[in-house]
Amino acid sequence: MSVLQQNYQAVLDHIAQAEARAGRQAGSVKLVAVSKTFPADDIRKVYAAGQRDFGENYIQAWYDKTDTLADLPDIVWHVIGDVQSNKTKFVAERAHWLHTVSRLKTAQRISAQRPSEMPPLQVCIEVNVSGEAAKHGVSPDEAVVLAQEVAKLPQIQVRGLMCVAEADVAEDELRWQFGKMQTLLADLNAAGVPADVLSMGMTADMEIAIECGATHVRVGSAIFGKRDYAHQS
Numbered sequence: 331m332s333v334l335q336q337n338y339q340a341v342l343d344h345i346a347q348a349e350a351r352a353g354r355q356a357g358s359v360k361l362v363a364v365s366k367t368f369p370a371d372d373i374r375k376v377y378a379a380g381q382r383d384f385g386e387n388y389i390q391a392w393y394d395k396t397d398t399l400a401d402l403p404d405i406v407w408h409v410i411g412d413v414q415s416n417k418t419k420f421v422a423e424r425a426h427w428l429h430t431v432s433r434l435k436t437a438q439r440i441s442a443q444r445p446s447e448m449p450p451l452q453v454c455i456e457v458n459v460s461g462e463a464a465k466h467g468v469s470p471d472e473a474v475v476l477a478q479e480v481a482k483l484p485q486i487q488v489r490g491l492m493c494v495a496e497a498d499v500a501e502d503e504l505r506w507q508f509g510k511m512q513t514l515l516a517d518l519n520a521a522g523v524p525a526d527v528l529s530m531g532m533t534a535d536m537e538i539a540i541e542c543g544a545t546h547v548r549v550g551s552a553i554f555g556k557r558d559y560a561h562q563s
């Protein structure tokens with residue numbers, strides 16, 4: 331087994347252990363392997379080990395990888411970065427999921443650009459749950475109203491909520507932030523938007539996120555290694 335495949339297996343084991351500790355059903359948490367900054371060949375190796383869901387942030391770089399990997403028809407692409415308005419078409423035409431909706435206008439453009447023969451794009455509303463100034467996402471107070479508006483768009487299906495929790499904080503604070511997301515998901519359902527997805531948890535905090543109800547964890551460096559951002563725009 332290659333290093334990547336060993337890393338991948340270790341992440342799957344950690345997820346399974348966290349599911350068991352939290353009393354959650356085995357296999358209930360989906361791993362999104364975050365391959366941003368890594369070459370298409372690395373994605374192939376992890377794909378060969380059985381992974382199908384991959385996450386990417388940088389739209390142009392991701393789009394180029396979708397060309398290179400066009401021979402893998404069952405790969406599932408999750409866009410997890412900010413989408414500038416000149417890049418919405420790429421997402422509309424090539425993505426299966428978008429975890430980072432925080433503006434109605436962007437969602438409207440993507441819905442209009444999504445080819446009618448494709449299934450609706452599966453989306454999460456990104457919530458800035460920690461309230462950090464530098465973070466994307468809507469405030470917790472705005473999430474339900476935005477989700478209700480986005481849910482009306484024909485080529486988009488709202489699936490739930492996504493967050494990036496604060497880095498380097500105490501476990502109590504992390505649990506508070508993830509717990510807030512769980513409450514918001516219940517609020518969303520109560521407000522008439524059926525939603526079943528909580529996209530939260532990364533390399534550093536995926537186990538706590540799973541204990542707090544994450545359904546999708548987005549894990550990059552634990553699988554692919556340390557990132558070099560030098561070549562990304």
Ligand SMILES: *Cc1c(COP(=O)(O)O)cnc(C)c1O
Pocket residue numbers: 364366387410411494532533534548549550551552
């Ligand atoms: C890069 C990134 C991840 C993966 O981060 P790791 O710490 O490498 O696991 C997850 N989510 C988002 C939004 C990211 O940008």
